[in-house]
Amino acid sequence: MNRKTAWQISFHASAELHNGGPGAHRAMTTVARSSRYRRQSDTGLSRMEIMEGAALCFEAHGYSATSIDEVAARIGSTKGRVYHHYASKAELFLDVYRTGMTMIFEAIEPYLEAELPAVDRLRSVLKAHVLCVIRTKPFQNVVSQGVDMLRHGTMPAKEHAELAHLARLRDAYSDHFLTVLEQARAEGAIDYRNIKIALNSVFMCINGPIVWFTPRDNQSLEDIDLLAEECVLYAIRLLGVTDERPARTHPRPTHEGATA
Amino acid sequence: MNRKTAWQISFHASAELHNGGPGAHRAMTTVARSSRYRRQSDTGLSRMEIMEGAALCFEAHGYSATSIDEVAARIGSTKGRVYHHYASKAELFLDVYRTGMTMIFEAIEPYLEAELPAVDRLRSVLKAHVLCVIRTKPFQNVVSQGVDMLRHGTMPAKEHAELAHLARLRDAYSDHFLTVLEQARAEGAIDYRNIKIALNSVFMCINGPIVWFTPRDNQSLEDIDLLAEECVLYAIRLLGVTDERPARTHPRPTHEGATA
DNA sequence: ACATGAACATACTGTAGAGTATGTTGTCAA
């Protein structure tokens, strides 16, 4: 149970911390914890570990059906630890939400300014989006829930500040796609009627894996890549493109300057 | 608040009762209730009214964040009435779930056996699906939640019987689409790689309105029809169809034999 | 015309879980 293949998230054991804050540059490798209690400087790692557990729980039963005790149990801990890092369940949720947004933002960013025809840029961005969605599925699921909660005006409230900020982030993300769509149409490469409906349909397609994707332990990175490629293909076709060449993405934007 | 345009659900005031049972053939028009208490034979209507309120609440906050008191309040009633008709919150949810499934099943059924090329049958079925989704949005949202709960093994349990039945229904529905897809491909009209991914993508598109559609009070039936047509267009394009002629659907399968 | 039971409303109980208060263990700076 709870198996995890290599390409899936396990950010508390990786070098990528999206929260900034102290401890963000630590622990390149997972060190077996010596003591029961963690060092002060690792608070960033601790928060990320909590968020991963929370994301998995939220994904499984949704926000309100998830108890803090369950989140704690999932990472072999207790309430105390969670409430030491987060003031409330809502704050934890919002942090997962924001982190998920940051992840996918950073995933597509390298491809937004490429010197390519708009359609090809679109292809690249969509591909990057889908790959990120698959890798960080629990987080993106929480993002979906968050968007839904905004839409329905639900939400524990009280943290309207962070909420509004996240809403603006979401809009900014969406706007990037709107822009590329308009450019691609101007270049005569794609076609749609109502751009909002078109964009929504594209999003439904490329976010599909959030709902229907189930990791199989025998599938390789290439399998995942093919799967993502197919999602992109359908999303692009939907816009009236008949040309079938694959998306152009770098193997993986590498942050480490280390030599292989 | 809580405005409702003509084409939206209000089944307790319509002749269509999907639960069978006594009272299913009653009350063609909404009669202002004379008394505080309802007639015995109207239990079917009462249940449908409860289900509508429940569907709206479930759609707004999800299953576990919805309280029975809230559902009751929404229809200007109290807990007592809900628990008189349903043994538990889970049973209520499942009834909404099943009713939603029945609705969309009945919506597409008339088009499944049409003597047409598979693509055109597909077009008709998709169109009928989208139109139904829009008209019965809260119910279809609950269906989505139900499918999710099945997927994650969540669910109040105890009612495994009804649960398994609903799962089979869902599969049967999906199978209809699988069949049409295979036929259309055999006829050389559409194209896909992995049929599961293709089908999932199609479903994401045509179920999109469950998520992003918001009823505007100035939009007419024709507006809705155009919107649905556009959704179908994208879903069809996604399968490699370039031909743009619209779906062929009867105005609305009419159950009443009455003269206009 | 009355008795029975359906269709509710009202009043209560029990509990899960969010949040808190406090105790315990280790770190680290001086």
Place this chain on the structure above:
DNA sequence: TTGACAACATACTCTACAGTATGTTCATGT
């Protein structure tokens, strides 16, 4: 080395409901 504080664990409180028990109103068969 020690004391102050971060990082937790443990034990508690308090409230929002799910579910129940009971009371009230009316319809309907006899």
